[in-house]
Every structure is written in C-alpha cells, then in structure tokens.
Amino acid sequence: MTRRMRTGLPAGTFLLVATRFLVYLGVQAAYFIGIIGTLTYEVGASTWALAGAVGFFNLFIIFGNAAGGTLLDVRGPRLYAAVTLAVAVATSVLFQLTAPCVANVLAMSCAFGFATGLGFAFLSAYPAYLTDDADELKRVNALLAVVSNVAVVVGPAVGGIIATVLPAQRVFLATAVFSAAAALPAYLLVERVLRVRAARVRSRALDAPVPAPATVSPDASDAAASGVAAPAPAPDAPAATFADSVRTVFTVPSLALLFGVGVLAYTGYGAFDPLESLFYRDVLHVGISWMGWLSSAAGAGSVIGSLLAIRVPRAHVNVLTLILLIALQGVGCLLYVGTPYVVCALAGQMVLGCAFGMVTPLQNTLVQMHAPIEVLGRVNSVMNAGFNGAGALPLFAAPALAAIFGVQGVLVGASLVVLAVPLVYLAVRRRTVARIVAEERRRGQEG
Numbered sequence: 001m002t003r004r005m006r007t008g009l010p011a012g013t014f015l016l017v018a019t020r021f022l023v024y025l026g027v028q029a030a031y032f033i034g035i036i037g038t039l040t041y042e043v044g045a046s047t048w049a050l051a052g053a054v055g056f057f058n059l060f061i062i063f064g065n066a067a068g069g070t071l072l073d074v075r076g077p078r079l080y081a082a083v084t085l086a087v088a089v090a091t092s093v094l095f096q097l098t099a100p101c102v103a104n105v106l107a108m109s110c111a112f113g114f115a116t117g118l119g120f121a122f123l124s125a126y127p128a129y130l131t132d133d134a135d136e137l138k139r140v141n142a143l144l145a146v147v148s149n150v151a152v153v154v155g156p157a158v159g160g161i162i163a164t165v166l167p168a169q170r171v172f173l174a175t176a177v178f179s180a181a182a183a184l185p186a187y188l189l190v191e192r193v194l195r196v197r198a199a200r201v202r203s204r205a206l207d208a209p210v211p212a213p214a215t216v217s218p219d220a221s222d223a224a225a226s227g228v229a230a231p232a233p234a235p236d237a238p239a240a241t242f243a244d245s246v247r248t249v250f251t252v253p254s255l256a257l258l259f260g261v262g263v264l265a266y267t268g269y270g271a272f273d274p275l276e277s278l279f280y281r282d283v284l285h286v287g288i289s290w291m292g293w294l295s296s297a298a299g300a301g302s303v304i305g306s307l308l309a310i311r312v313p314r315a316h317v318n319v320l321t322l323i324l325l326i327a328l329q330g331v332g333c334l335l336y337v338g339t340p341y342v343v344c345a346l347a348g349q350m351v352l353g354c355a356f357g358m359v360t361p362l363q364n365t366l367v368q369m370h371a372p373i374e375v376l377g378r379v380n381s382v383m384n385a386g387f388n389g390a391g392a393l394p395l396f397a398a399p400a401l402a403a404i405f406g407v408q409g410v411l412v413g414a415s416l417v418v419l420a421v422p423l424v425y426l427a428v429r430r431r432t433v434a435r436i437v438a439e440e441r442r443r444g445q446e447g
Contacts, residue, residue, distance in 0.1 A: 009136065009139060009140060009143070010130040010131040010133075010136055010140065011130070011193055012130050012189050012192075012193030012194065013130060013140055013143065015185045015186075015188050015189035015192075015193065016122065016126050016127070016130065016140075016144070016185075016189055017143055017144060017147050018182070018185035019081075019122055019182050019185045019186045019189060020122045020123055020144050020147060020148060021147040021148070021150065021151055022178045022179065022181050022182035022185070023084075023085070023088065023119045023122060023178070023179060023182050024119075024123075024147075024148050024151040024152075024155070025151040025154060025155045025158075025174075025178045026088060026092070026155070026174060026175035026176070026177075026178035026179050027116050027119070027151075027155070027175065028151050028152050028154075028155025028156055028159075028295070028299075029155040029156065029158045029159040029162075029171055029174040029175060029178070030092070030112070030155075030159060030171045030172045030174060030175040031057070031112065031116070032156060032159070032291055032292075032295055033156065033159040033160065033162075033163050033168050033171050033288070033291055033292060034095075034108075034112075034159065034168055034169060034171040034172050035053055035057065035105060035108065035109050035112065036050065036053065036054070036276075036277050036291070037163060037168045037277065037288050037291055038100055038105050038167075038168040038169055039053055039102065039105055040277040040278070040281065040288075041168065041288045042100055042167065042168055043100060043101060043102055043105065045102050045105075046399075047274060047275070047278065047398070047399035047402060048399055049102050049106070050274040050275075050277065050278075050399075051274035051398060051399055052106055052109075053105060053106055053109040053274075054109075054274050056106055056109045056110045056113060057109045057110070057112065057113035057116075058113065058388040058389070059110075059113065059388075060109075060110045060111070060112075060113030060114040060117065061113045061114070061116055061117035061120075061384070061388050062117065062384070062385045062388050062389060063113075063114055063117060064113065064114040064115060064116060064117020064118040064119075064120070065117040065118075065120055065380070065381040065384045065385060065388075066117075066378075066381045066385065067114075067117070067118060068080065068084060068117060068118040068119070068120060068121050068377065068381070069121060069125070069245075069377030069378040069379075069380055069381035070377065070378055070381070071083060071377075072121045072125055072377035073374065073375055073376070073377040073378055077126065077129060077189075077190050077194050078190045078191075078194075078195075080121065081122075081186040081187075081189075081190055083118070084115075084118045084119050084121075084122075085179050085180070085182055085183050085186060087114070087115045087118055088115045088118075088119065088175060088176070088179035089175075089176045089179045089180050091108070091111040091112055091114075091115045091172075092112075092115075092172040092173065092175040092176035092179070093172075093173075093176050094111070095108045095111075095112075095169065095172045096169065096170070096172065096173065100167065100168075100169050108172075112172075117384075120380070120384060121377050121380065123144055123148065123360075123364065124364055124367070124368075124376075124377075124380040124384070125368075125376045125377045125380055127140040127141055127144065127364070127368060128368045128373050128376055129194050129373070130193070130194075132373075134314065134317070134365070134369055135314055137365050137368055137369065138309075138310075138312070138314070138317055138361065138362075138365045139310060141309075141360075141361035141362075141364045141365045141368070142306055142307075142309040142310040142361040143306075143310070144361065144364075145302070145305075145306035145309060145357055145360045145361040145364075146303055146306040146307060146310075146357075148302075148306075148360070149299050149300075149301075149302030149303040149305070149306050149353065149356075149357050150299065150303055151299070152295065152296070152298060152299025152302055152353070153296045153299030153300050153302075153303065154296075154299075155295075155299075156291070156292035156293070156295035156296050156299070157292055157293070157296050158171075158174055159171040159174065159292055160288075160289045160291070160292025160293065160296075161292075162174060163288060163289065163292070164289060168288070245375050245378035245379045245381065245382050246382050248371060248372065248375060248379055248382075249371075249379055249382045249383065252370050252371070253432060253435070253436055254319060254366060254370050254436050254439075255367065255370050255371065255379070255383075257319050257429065257432060257433065257436060258319065258322070258363060258366060258367065258383065259382075259383055259386050260425065260429075261319075261322075261323055261326065261421070261422055261425045262326075262363070262383070262386065262387050262390075263386045263387060263389075263390040264390070264421040264422075264425060265326050265329075265330075265417075265418055265421050265422055266386075266387045266388070266390040267390045267394060267417065267421075272333075272411065272414060274398050274399060275398055275399075275402055275407050275410060275411055276411075277291060278402075278407050279337060279407050279408060279411060280294070282407060283340050283407060283408050284340060284341075284342050284345060285340075286342060290342070294345060294346065294349055295349075297346045297349040297350055297353070298349040298350070298352055298353035298356070299353060300350060300353065301332075301349060301350035301351060301352065301353025301354040301356075301357065302353035302354065302356050302357035303353075303357060304350075304353075304354050304357060305353065305354035305355060305356060305357020305358040305359075306357040306358070306360075306361060307357075308354070308357070308358055309357065309358045309361045309362060312358070312362070317362060317365060317366070318366075318436070318437045319366065319433055319436050319437060320426075320433055320437050321362060322359060322362050322363060322366065323422045323423075323425065323426050323433070324422070324426075325355050325358050325359045325362070326355075326359060326418070326421075326422040327418075327419055327422045327423050328351070328354075328355040329352055329355040329356060329359065329418055329419075330415055330416070330417075330418035330419025330420070330421075330422075331351060331355075331419060332348050332349070332350075332351035332352030332353070332354070332355055333348065333352055333411075333414070333415035333418050333419070334348070334412065334415040334416070334419065335347055335348030335351055335352075336348025336349055336351075336352055336415070337408060337411035337412055337415060338412055338415070340408075367379065367380060367383060394414070398410055401413075
C-alpha cells in the first residue's frame with residue numbers, strides 16, 4: 001500500500017514537485033534566451049547556426065535521456081538525483097568562462113541539452129516510485145505538470161529580466177542557482193520517502209527471470225492485444241539492454257501508439273525552433289525581451305491546462321483524449337504564427353500552452369501505467385528519443401524552406417502538420433485506438 005497524505009496524494013509528492021519545479025525553472029530561464037537569444041541578438045548568427053544549436057540541443061537531450069534512464073533503472077533514485085543536479089550546475093557555471101561566439105554557444109547547446117535530458121526522469125519516472133494507483137498517478141503527474149508550466153511562465157520572465165541588464169549568457173547563472181537549490185528537496189525525497197520503494201524495485205528487478213532471446217511465448221500476441229507489457233528482463237542481468245526497453249515500447253500496443261503519434265506530431269514542431277526567434281524579429285518586429293514574454297504566455301496557458309488535467313475523469317485517461325489534445329495544439333500553433341500581430345501570437349501561445357498542459361501529464365500517466373517500473377526509466381528514454389529525434393528532422397530543411405516560402409510560411413505549414421497528423425493517425429488506426437480505449441476503460445472500472 002502507498003502511504004498517503006491528508007491531501008489524498010502519496011507521501012513525497014510535494015518534495016518531488018519542488019525538485020521538478022526548481023530543475024525545470026533553471027532550464028526555462030536559460031535555454032531560449034541564453035542559447036537562441038545569444039545567437040540571434042548578440043552574435044548575429046545565421047539560420048543554419050540556429051538550426052545547428054537546436055539540433056545539437058535535441059540530439060544531446062536524447063543522449064541525456066538514455067543516460068539518465070539507465071542510471072535510474074540500474075543504480076536507483078539516489079545516485080540519479082546527485083549526478084543530474086551536479087551536471088546541471090557544472091555546465092551552467094562553465095559557460096560563464098567562455099566568450100559568446102557561435103562555436104561556444106553550439107558547445108553549450110550540447111552540454112545543456114545533455115543536462116536537460118538527464119533531468120527528465122524526475123517528471124517521467126519518479127511518480128511511479130511514489131504510487132502504482134492510476135488515479136493517484138494522474139493527480140501526481142497533473143500536479144507536476146502544473147509546476148512545470150509555472151516554471152515556463154516564471155523562467156523566461158526571469159531570463160528576460162536578466163537579459164535586460166546583463167549579457168544573455170548570464171541567464172545560465174540562474175540555472176546553476178535553481179539546480180543547486182533543488183538538492184535539498186531531492187535529498188529529502190530520496191532518503192525519507194523512496195528508499196524502501198526503490199529497494200523493493202531493485203530487489204524485484206534482480207530476481208526477475210531473463211527470458212531466452214530466441215523463445216517467443218505462444219501467448220505473446222494475446223498479451224499484446226490486451227495492452228499488457230511483455231516480461232521485462234532484470235536491469236542488471238546480462239540480457240538487459242536499451243534494446244529491451246525498445247522491445248517493450250513496440251510490444252505494448254498503447255505504448256507503440258503513443259510513440260507513433262508523438263513522433264509524427266513532433267516532426268511538425270521541428271520547424272519552430274530555428275525560425276521562431278526570426279519570426280519575432282522579422283514578422284512581429286519585437287525585441288529580445290519578447291522571447292521571454294511570449295514564452296511566459298504559453299506557460300500561463302499550460303498552467304491552466306495542467307489544472308484542467310487534474311479534473312479529467314478516469315474513463316477519459318486514454319489515447320483518444322491524448323490524440324485530440326495534440327490536434328488542439330495544432331490549432332494553437334496556427335493562431336500563434338498565422339498573423340503578424342503580437343496580440344494573436346499571445347492568444348495562440350495561450351491555446352497552445354493549454355493543450356500542452358493537458359497532454360504532458362496524460363502522456364506520462366499512460367506510459368507509467370503500461371511500462372514495467374523496472375525498465376521505466378529506459379522506456380521513457382526510448383519514447384523521448386523518438387520525440388526529440390523527430391523534432392530534429394526538419395531543423396536543417398527549415399532554413400532552406402524559409403528562403404523559398406518565408407519564415408512565416410514555413411511556420412504555418414508546420415502548424416498544419418501538427419493539426420493534421422493526429423487526426424489522420426486517428427482515422428487510419430481507429431480500430432487499434434478503439435481497442436486500447438476499451439481496455440483503458442475496463443481497467444478504470446476494475447480500479
């Protein structure tokens with residue numbers, strides 16, 4: 001049984017929330033202004049350099065995700081937290097010792113991407129260490145999404161204030177301070193709440209049988225059809241590799257569906273990062289501080305969306321709801337970039353943020369429900385490797401397309417991709433979606 005607080009949340013929830021908030025606050029304060037803003041406004045970099053910065057950032061997020069997920073599964077929450085926070089502080093401080101030029105900013109993009117990827121398991125995997133109850137998981141994930149999106153509001157505003165009086169590079173000092181402050185709640189969480197649960201998970205993982213690689217159970221197809229995860233090998237066993245987590249994702253229909261629609265939708269988002277700052281400068285005609293204010297508007301919408309996610313009935317915590325919310329993100333994208341008016345961009349960011357604020361906790365809850373906890377860190381690494389990899393695909397095509405269709409034309413086209421992909425996916429895979437939704441509702445009734 002999970003220990004519960006008077007709020008109805010599992011013990012340790014608020015320590016995890018505090019840790020996630022401080023870590024993500026540092027990321028939001030620094031990335032957009034510290035990397036993209038430095039290249040655009042202080043270095044005067046080309047669109048190719050901007051695409052490179054975003055591409056390297058996403059690539060190294062994948063590496064950080066893989067390293068963090070493996071570290072959590074194999075060595076547990078204590079070492080994972082210590083390494084993650086130390087890397088975040090170190091990379092932010094080291095960037096202060098370099099001159100602001102394209103090469104150095106690109107190097108920082110790699111290092112900061114790796115540090116950001118390392119920290120993702122606080123959001124994606126730690127809730128499963130607090131509880132295995134589906135309703136509690138939904139509430140914990142929604143609360144984590146609320147504070148993450150508050151960080152999206154506060155972080156860019158903090159970065160904007162710093163960039164108003166200091167070089168944009170200095171926003172990374174905020175990351176160092178916030179990451180160091182996260183050490184206290186992380187320590188209390190690991191030592192006072194997670195030790196027993198983590199020990200049980202590790203013991204169960206070490207005792208788990210390792211299936212023969214050439215043997216396929218005759219019941220495997222039935223298990224897959226019902227959405228039940230295939231047996232996972234022990235993380236410390238010789239056969240336990242990152243490939244085992246890939247196998248888990250693609251043998252559980254709900255995880256495979258989440259992966260597929262997410263990868264396709266994120267492909268549309270990939271055009272935004274290298275062109276967004278140019279859209280602000282050349283289409284909206286606003287200064288660098290507006291990079292912070294518009295990001296904060298998206299964060300405000302995300303807070304609203306995350307609060308709404310808490311109220312989603314258990315029967316609607318399923319892949320159909322997720323797919324429709326991703327389509328709503330496309331609507332927000334169109335409003336955001338479809339006109340040259342700042343007021344429309346603000347409204348679009350609010351809609352986009354609201355949809356995103358509901359998507360993230362729902363997606364994380366579904367993954368945590370269907371993936372074995374012994375490999376949950378690595379399963380999340382596989383999912384996010386797909387998402388970030390898909391987002392990186394259009395990066396280097398975006399500058400060339402912008403030269404032909406203009407910055408705004410490319411962004412509108414990308415928005416249409418985000419809107420259309422989930423709807424087309426839903427139409428093509430409607431039977432699979434219906435089967436998974438029926439299974440999700442049956443589980444909710446049994447719970």
